[in-house]
Amino acid sequence: MSALEKLRDRMAELSDLSATQMLAAWDQLVMMPAEGAPARAEQLGTLARLTHERSTGEEVGEWLTELDEAPLDGLDADVVRLARRDWERARRVPIELAAELAQASAQGQESWREAREADDFAAFAPALQRNVELARAYGECVAEAGESAYDGLLGDYDFGLSTEDLRRVFSALAQGLTPLVAEASAHTPHRTLAVPVTAQEAAVAGVLRRVGVEQESWRVDVSAHPFTAWIGPRDSRVTTRYGDGEVESLLSSLHEFGHALYERQVDPALDRTNLGSGTSMSMHESQSKLWENHVARSRSFAEVLASELGDGGFTVGAEELHATLVGVQPSLIRVSADPLTYPLHIILRFELELAMIEGTLAVADLPEAWREGMDGLLCVEVPSDALGCLQDVHWGGGSFGYFPSYALGCLIAAQLWEALERDLGPREQDLSRGETGAIQAWLAERVHRHGRRLDTLPLLAQATGEEGLAVEPFLRFVAPLAGC
Amino acid sequence: MSALEKLRDRMAELSDLSATQMLAAWDQLVMMPAEGAPARAEQLGTLARLTHERSTGEEVGEWLTELDEAPLDGLDADVVRLARRDWERARRVPIELAAELAQASAQGQESWREAREADDFAAFAPALQRNVELARAYGECVAEAGESAYDGLLGDYDFGLSTEDLRRVFSALAQGLTPLVAEASAHTPHRTLAVPVTAQEAAVAGVLRRVGVEQESWRVDVSAHPFTAWIGPRDSRVTTRYGDGEVESLLSSLHEFGHALYERQVDPALDRTNLGSGTSMSMHESQSKLWENHVARSRSFAEVLASELGDGGFTVGAEELHATLVGVQPSLIRVSADPLTYPLHIILRFELELAMIEGTLAVADLPEAWREGMDGLLCVEVPSDALGCLQDVHWGGGSFGYFPSYALGCLIAAQLWEALERDLGPREQDLSRGETGAIQAWLAERVHRHGRRLDTLPLLAQATGEEGLAVEPFLRFVAPLAGC
Numbered sequence: 025m026s027a028l029e030k031l032r033d034r035m036a037e038l039s040d041l042s043a044t045q046m047l048a049a050w051d052q053l054v055m056m057p058a059e060g061a062p063a064r065a066e067q068l069g070t071l072a073r074l075t076h077e078r079s080t081g082e083e084v085g086e087w088l089t090e091l092d093e094a095p096l097d098g099l100d101a102d103v104v105r106l107a108r109r110d111w112e113r114a115r116r117v118p119i120e121l122a123a124e125l126a127q128a129s130a131q132g133q134e135s136w137r138e139a140r141e142a143d144d145f146a147a148f149a150p151a152l153q154r155n156v157e158l159a160r161a162y163g164e165c166v167a168e169a170g171e172s173a174y175d176g177l178l179g180d181y182d183f184g185l186s187t188e189d190l191r192r193v194f195s196a197l198a199q200g201l202t203p204l205v206a207e208a209s210a211h212t213p214h215r216t217l218a219v220p221v222t223a224q225e226a227a228v229a230g231v232l233r234r235v236g237v238e239q240e241s242w243r244v245d246v247s248a249h250p251f252t253a254w255i256g257p258r259d260s261r262v263t264t265r266y267g268d269g270e271v272e273s274l275l276s277s278l279h280e281f282g283h284a285l286y287e288r289q290v291d292p293a294l295d296r297t298n299l300g301s302g303t304s305m306s307m308h309e310s311q312s313k314l315w316e317n318h319v320a321r322s323r324s325f326a327e328v329l330a331s332e333l334g335d336g337g338f339t340v341g342a343e344e345l346h347a348t349l350v351g352v353q354p355s356l357i358r359v360s361a362d363p364l365t366y367p368l369h370i371i372l373r374f375e376l377e378l379a380m381i382e383g384t385l386a387v388a389d390l391p392e393a394w395r396e397g398m399d400g401l402l403c404v405e406v407p408s409d410a411l412g413c414l415q416d417v418h419w420g421g422g423s424f425g426y427f428p429s430y431a432l433g434c435l436i437a438a439q440l441w442e443a444l445e446r447d448l449g450p451r452e453q454d455l456s457r458g459e460t461g462a463i464q465a466w467l468a469e470r471v472h473r474h475g476r477r478l479d480t481l482p483l484l485a486q487a488t489g490e491e492g493l494a495v496e497p498f499l500r501f502v503a504p505l506a507g508c
Numbered sequence: 509m510s511a512l513e514k515l516r517d518r519m520a521e522l523s524d525l526s527a528t529q530m531l532a533a534w535d536q537l538v539m540m541p542a543e544g545a546p547a548r549a550e551q552l553g554t555l556a557r558l559t560h561e562r563s564t565g566e567e568v569g570e571w572l573t574e575l576d577e578a579p580l581d582g583l584d585a586d587v588v589r590l591a592r593r594d595w596e597r598a599r600r601v602p603i604e605l606a607a608e609l610a611q612a613s614a615q616g617q618e619s620w621r622e623a624r625e626a627d628d629f630a631a632f633a634p635a636l637q638r639n640v641e642l643a644r645a646y647g648e649c650v651a652e653a654g655e656s657a658y659d660g661l662l663g664d665y666d667f668g669l670s671t672e673d674l675r676r677v678f679s680a681l682a683q684g685l686t687p688l689v690a691e692a693s694a695h696t697p698h699r700t701l702a703v704p705v706t707a708q709e710a711a712v713a714g715v716l717r718r719v720g721v722e723q724e725s726w727r728v729d730v731s732a733h734p735f736t737a738w739i740g741p742r743d744s745r746v747t748t749r750y751g752d753g754e755v756e757s758l759l760s761s762l763h764e765f766g767h768a769l770y771e772r773q774v775d776p777a778l779d780r781t782n783l784g785s786g787t788s789m790s791m792h793e794s795q796s797k798l799w800e801n802h803v804a805r806s807r808s809f810a811e812v813l814a815s816e817l818g819d820g821g822f823t824v825g826a827e828e829l830h831a832t833l834v835g836v837q838p839s840l841i842r843v844s845a846d847p848l849t850y851p852l853h854i855i856l857r858f859e860l861e862l863a864m865i866e867g868t869l870a871v872a873d874l875p876e877a878w879r880e881g882m883d884g885l886l887c888v889e890v891p892s893d894a895l896g897c898l899q900d901v902h903w904g905g906g907s908f909g910y911f912p913s914y915a916l917g918c919l920i921a922a923q924l925w926e927a928l929e930r931d932l933g934p935r936e937q938d939l940s941r942g943e944t945g946a947i948q949a950w951l952a953e954r955v956h957r958h959g960r961r962l963d964t965l966p967l968l969a970q971a972t973g974e975e976g977l978a979v980e981p982f983l984r985f986v987a988p989l990a991g992c
Contacts, residue, residue: 044532067524241544255548281919
């Protein structure tokens with residue numbers, strides 16, 4: 025076998041291992057009996073170790089060296105380019121550091137869980153301190169030449185984005201959003217709608233059927249937190265949850281559908297290569313946010329949602345439903361934030377985690393900085409750390425550089441949506457009839473099919489015809505929600 | 509790390525990979541959307557290749573050589589002994605042969621499916637011919653010194669059993685059963701009971717609850733064919749199926765429970781070693797058959813089953829239910845055979861596959877030999893090959909040496925049951941109240957906890973206090989069913 029064949033065989037193997045890990049994780053959250061947890065942790069640990077060993081082995085480096093001068097066509101050239109990048113990044117991490125990161129992540133999550141329960145930040149501070157130091161060390165290891173530690177961390181989630189890019193775009197975003205928050209608080213009272221679970225279930229099933237979710241190649245299940253698993257190109261699994269008297273399930277099921285659709289529409293030629301999945305965290309989040317914000321929260325699609333709820337036995341007008349889905353209300357908790365204030369929660373986390381990694385914010389000062397930030401960005405007073413800086417698992421698990429993708433997803437979704445409407449014309453009419461075929465085809469062509477062949481920024485430029493991240497499309501999307 | 513530590517780490521990894529394969533297979537049959545099949549086949553193929561590579565690597569041989577002279581305590585000595593045996597057997601198979609076996613298995617199953625559909629044995633004959641030749645070559649490779657090809661094949665399922673053992677025991681079994689079949693046909697008319705699916709579901713749930721199946725560490729699902737998956741010591745998954753107006757689900761759910769219980773009660777000290785699972789196919793089948801034949805088909809337990817069916821809305825007397833569960837009726841199809849004639853179906857398959865592997869029966873002559881065998885053993889006339897020698901997938905998939913374990917399971921179950929009643933006293937009273945705790949504890953102590961530390965025959969001798977396979981206990985079990 026040639027070096028290229030060996031490399032492609034290995035990439036196929038790693039792709040299968042990744043699918044297997046996703047299956048084991050899906051099963052753990054959806055099907056596994058509770059007492060299966062310890063054995064599952066061992067199984068997932070073994071799959072992760074094998075994946076690490078098979079992706080960082082010396083032999084991969086030898087194949088890559090052999091391929092240094094080889095004339096390769098487009099697809100093979102990209103396979104080799106990404107394989108080299110991934111291999112080099114992984115090889116920069118000493119084994120001892122990788123082991124310590126894994127251990128600190130498990131212990132930090134446990135410490136975080138207890139501290140949040142007890143509303144006791146001091147109990148979590150040592151674990152957080154350790155996670156910050158390890159993340160800084162890790163970021164320095166993987167950083168490309170000339171990059172900072174935080175740049176290095178970002179690269180794992182969004183290769184090619186710099187801390188400077190984020191500073192610039194988040195500063196503009198905060199500037200644009202802060203006045204809207206004040207407007208919104210004055211104009212659009214938050215509403216609730218007491219939708220029974222049975223009506224939600226009927227509506228979720230009906231809406232997902234309309235966008236193409238069929239049992240031959242999808243599963244829809246319930247889990248504690250909604251998520252998506254892609255086990256194969258024709259084996260997509262989304263989950264949702266149903267809170268009594270809530271409407272979150274309508275939004276979250278289309279949000280998860282967006283993630284799944286991205287993976288399903290990657291070019292089949294990339295299947296079982298290292299290019300055959302979504303290119304980055306922010307681009308993935310843009311796909312879920314596009315369906316959540318620009319489809320599910322549109323006035324037109326509210327007609328469809330109201331009709332499906334009606335079929336489920338709950339009568340509501342499209343106008344009232346829409347108002348509920350887009351109501352703005354500054355609040356304490358990120359995961360239940362409205363579409364306008366959501367990115368401000370992320371900007372706060374970005375600023376704080378960046379300062380911790382750069383060493384300009386001491387871990388002990390985090391709670392106070394959090395309070396100040398919430399006050400400054402959202403005019404919200406934080407009554408406790410449990411409802412403040414202890415609300416998310418990410419830092420307890422050692423994830424730094426991950427939060428930004430949530431806000432970038434909102435921005436990119438809005439940029440893509442404007443480009444899509446420029447190309448296809450306004451979508452109101454189609455959406456009011458529940459027709460999304462043209463949207464799905466546009467996304468397949470402009471975004472999905474490329475897989476990992478293009479990184480976030482080149483992919484965005486190619487899809488929209490414009491360079492770089494921009495905040496204006498998102499601000500144009502949220503302005504009406506603030507009553508402006 | 510010492511050679512022993514490296515070996516034990518590798519065994520833990522292989523144990524996790526095996527659990528992962530079982531999960532992927534369970535998911536495929538129970539949860540996976542249909543169009544996920546091609547990707548799942550790739551994933552399972554990758555897991556199998558990785559397992560092969562990690563279990564047969566040169567490095568394993570080096571660790572074993574280092575351990576040749578090492579003084580080892582009981583458990584470690586068994587870990588090394590079995591690791592050496594497994595490694596040596598696997599290494600005897602040339603890579604090309606292993607690859608051809610895998611390919612022939614897939615193609616043979618496809619050919620078998622089409623041939624059975626069309627009732628066209630000639631269309632299947634070439635694939636069967638190839639499978640026989642490959643199995644013979646494989647058996648010769650893995651056979652221990654002095655063994656025949658068929659001995660070698662048997663060793664994969666039941667290490668330590670010889671073709672000669674089987675000839676002797678199956679000959680005695682046929683001799684004992686044949687007169688009973690004639691008796692049965694005269695005395696016990698076959699009965700049916702039209703139990704609605706809802707009542708079956710309620711009874712299966714109720715009975716499984718009584719034997720200890722709780723949702724914290726079990727799953728019970730529906731699949732096309734009942735089977736059991738052990739994903740972890742506390743993650744057992746059985747499946748069943750419900751045919752309208754049938755009672756099979758009552759038997760098959762306890763049958764699968766027996767498989768699951770075996771794996772759950774292996775000594776926790778063997779967890780994640782190469783000793784931590786059931787020791788052989790026949791011993792596994794004995795565990796399922798013990799619950800199917802000696803519990804579910806007992807007159808006492810019929811009280812419990814009838815009561816559970818009653819709770820499910822179907823009224824039937826225990827006497828009538830029991831008569832239905834033990835009715836004898838010679839028939840064409842193995843999987844639906846009654847407990848008395850079942851082993852005769854296996855004896856026929858054993859004789860025919862042995863003759864094909866030994867070269868004394870030409871593949872072309874199989875249909876005729878099948879007809880003669882069914883007539884001689886069961887006095888049943890075979891109207892077509894689809895209902896004759898094409899009914900089972902095994903030979904199409906290349907499995908030879910597997911069938912005997914089904915009959916051995918019946919024999920061993922009866923031997924164990926007599927030993928158990930010698931130790932604990934008659935079980936009638938407990939069974940009529942649905943109490944099986946003492947049975948489970950006896951099985952744990954005498955059979956389950958040993959895992960793979962004892963092979964079939966030593967384990968059986970240790971559990972029963974008697975040497976060797978015996979047919980008398982089984983004949984004593986079935987004689988009353990024949991009205992004798």
